[in-house]
Amino acid sequence: MKQITNIIDKIKGIGKKPEGNLDALEDRIEYKFKDPKLLEMALMHRSYVNDARNNGIMLESNERLEFLGDAVLEIIVSEYLYTKYSDVLEGQLTKMRSNGVCESTLARLAKKINLGNYIYLAKGENLGGGRNKPSILADAFEAVIGAIYLDGSFSNAKxxxxxxxxxxxDFSLSVxxxxxKLQEVLQKKGNKKIQYIIVKEKGPAxxxxxxxxxxxDGKVIGMGKGKSKKVAEQNAAREALVSLKVLEE
Incomplete structure (x- = not known):
């Protein structure tokens, strides 16, 4: 793959090209693009695009691909959580998904594949540490997902x-x-003894x-069901929070 299009190769002084070769990135992410320009676009930060436009060169930033990748990522993660945590309530699934696709998580994952080395940045953004900025890394990660989806298929993106x-x-951390929260609320109220008790256990092993x-303090405040004790306790705690009017149903 050419590292950059012929037009961009002719641009002088508008920005900082990737430090890494895009062929190496394809090897790292285990996907070979049929249309390499989609990968280039996924890595094109708006600062680089703005500099190019100031020099009369029209390029497209990765923002539209990021928009698409965000949607593809959300449905893939939603399906995974729905299947993996079949007895977790909708509200908790939403929290788990939000924690999983948040900026800090995606930036951490982008760093694991050295994505920052491949981003096109304006000189100022590059000198300002743009390759390590969480927002830039997270956006590029989502844009790559969008690019893979367009170049290949939903299956490739998945x-x-x-x-x-x-x-x-580890999505379970957010469970x-x-x-x-229940423990914190009750402690603030001056209550001391919180106890979770199994009242029923049914089904094969x-x-x-x-x-x-x-x-x-001896008063039942919530009840919950689950395929594991951990999940049942979480659901019981959530019901208690609802009854205490800390959470809405």
Missing amino acids: KFVEEFMINRT NDDKT HDKEFVIQVSC
Whole structure:
């Protein structure tokens, strides 16, 4: 693949080209573009594009590809969470997805594949540390997803997301929100003893369902079901937060 189009090669002094070769990036992300210009566009920061326009050269930034990639990423992650955490409530799934696709997470994942080395930046942005800015890295990561989707298929984009995002992200960490929040709320109220008790356990060993109640100072304040004790406790905590009017149903 040519590192940059012939037009861009003729531009003098408008910005900083990628430090890495795009063929190497394709090897790293395990996808070979049929249309290399889509990958170039995915890495084209608006600062570089603005400098080019000031020199009479019209280029397109990665913002539209980022928009598309964001949507593709969201549906892939949503499907994964829906299937993986079948007994987690919708509100918690939304939190898990938000944590997984947030700027800091995507920037961390972009750094793992050295994506910053391949971004086209204006000289000032480059000197200002643009290759390591979380917003620039996260946007480029989503733009690459959009580029893969357009160049190949949804299946290709899904494979990339699974390999370089889902397999490297612990979504379960965000499941702790409701239980922790309940503890904080009750402690502020001066309550001390919080207890989770299994009141029912049914089903075969490979497909059990647990019913757990949470009580505070001996008073039951919530009940939850789940395929694991952990999830049932979270659902019980969420019901308690709703009953305490901390959360809406």
